[in-house]
Amino acid sequence: MSTRRAVGSVGDSRPVRILARVGYVGSALIHLLLGVLAIQVAATGGGEADQAGALAQLGDLPGGPLLLWVTTVGLFALALWLAIQAVLGIGSSSKKRWIRSLVAGAKAAAYLVLGATALTFALGSSSNGSSSAQQASASILAMPAGQLLLGLIGVGAAAVGVYLVTKGVRQKFLEDIDAPTGATRRPVVILGVVGYIAKGIAVAVVGILLVVAAITLDPSKSTGLDGALKALVSLPLGPVILVAVGIGLIAFGVYTLARARLARL
Structure with missing residues (x-):
């Protein structure tokens, strides 16, 4: 004790x-x-x-x-x-x-x-984030049952991404801070919702790429956050989606600035 x-x-x-x-x-x-x-x-x-x-x-x-x-x-x-x-x-x-x-x-x-x-x-x-991610994935794949381990890590990362999106949608992040009252509350809530959703999407894509790397036994498919964001560009309306994610990450940054003051420590 x-x-x-x-x-x-x-x-x-x-x-x-x-x-x-x-x-x-x-x-x-x-x-x-x-x-x-x-x-x-x-x-x-x-x-x-x-x-x-x-x-x-x-x-x-x-x-x-x-x-x-x-x-x-x-x-x-x-x-x-x-x-x-x-x-x-x-x-x-x-x-x-x-x-x-x-x-x-x-x-x-x-x-x-x-x-x-x-x-x-x-x-x-x-x-270099991409090369570091590839090296780490290659090291994991070289281990006994490395393919399974890398796949589980990818699933875990994707689950974290889903958790972050859910946390934003349900506004659970308000439990982490002493939320302001009055006119300043709404901007903080909006920034938190948009920010958590955007960050969750980015993290989930990282997880998906890890799973792909495990399935294909190709560590080059695992490129970290940089590769995840660039992968969004190849989607239909990809640049628009990536700009939206970028704006969301900026919103998360502004929210985190507010959290520096409001966090329950």
């Missing part, structure tokens, strides 16, 4: 909560740039529309190196806070608390990976 109290005290500490909010700001900037890159891909067919491309763009902004370091620290702090929430849910008799704990753990892992990617750019290196 003393260990649990110690972990809880770290999560409740003011510095960690402030840095976690900084992490939301960093995540917001990344999603804003992702949306812009997605629209550029729809217009030109070129560019890298994933987290690596967004971080590269962030580094090119005035004060970019400082922004990258602040974003890196914030993302790691947000991952730490979420990991603490996951740990605090372990051992609970409440099924709902267990589910929240698992979700928090998954989010912590995602922000940890994003923070590590941001750190790479802050240190002056670079990364």
Whole structure:
């Protein structure tokens, strides 16, 4: 019990909560740039529309190196806070608390990976999201039962995408924030709905491409978020769909900026 109290005290500490909010700001900037890159891909067919491309763009902004370091620290702090929430849910008799704990753990892992990617750019290196995804898929396929494992990962990613779309449609994201009242509530709700739906679509397409890579035993089919967004271009009215997704990702970025202030930490 003393260990649990110690972990809880770290999560409740003011510095960690402030840095976690900084992490939301960093995540917001990344999603804003992702949306812009997605629209550029729809217009030109070129560019890298994933987290690596967004971080590269962030580094090119005035004060970019400082922004990258602040974003890196914030993302790691947000991952730490979420990991603490996951740990605090372990051992609970409440099924709902267990589910929240698992979700928090998954989010912590995602922000940890994003923070590590941001750190790479802050240190002056670079990364290609598509090639990294292909290499990871090839490594998984080389494992015993790797085809099944990659397929399950793809199904899991697609399920996350569906969950995000559902969360947006049902406005469940309002449970994560101290929703404002009055005239400011409606814009926050609209941004959250549009943003979660757009992000869910993008994540679901990533999952589908992973499943295709597993079925065909072709890791080149797994191209991460960049490949997922570019795959949308090949659909009927693909550029229009991708522009809509890009606008949605921008909306998610603006919502996440609001969440940095409103999040229940």
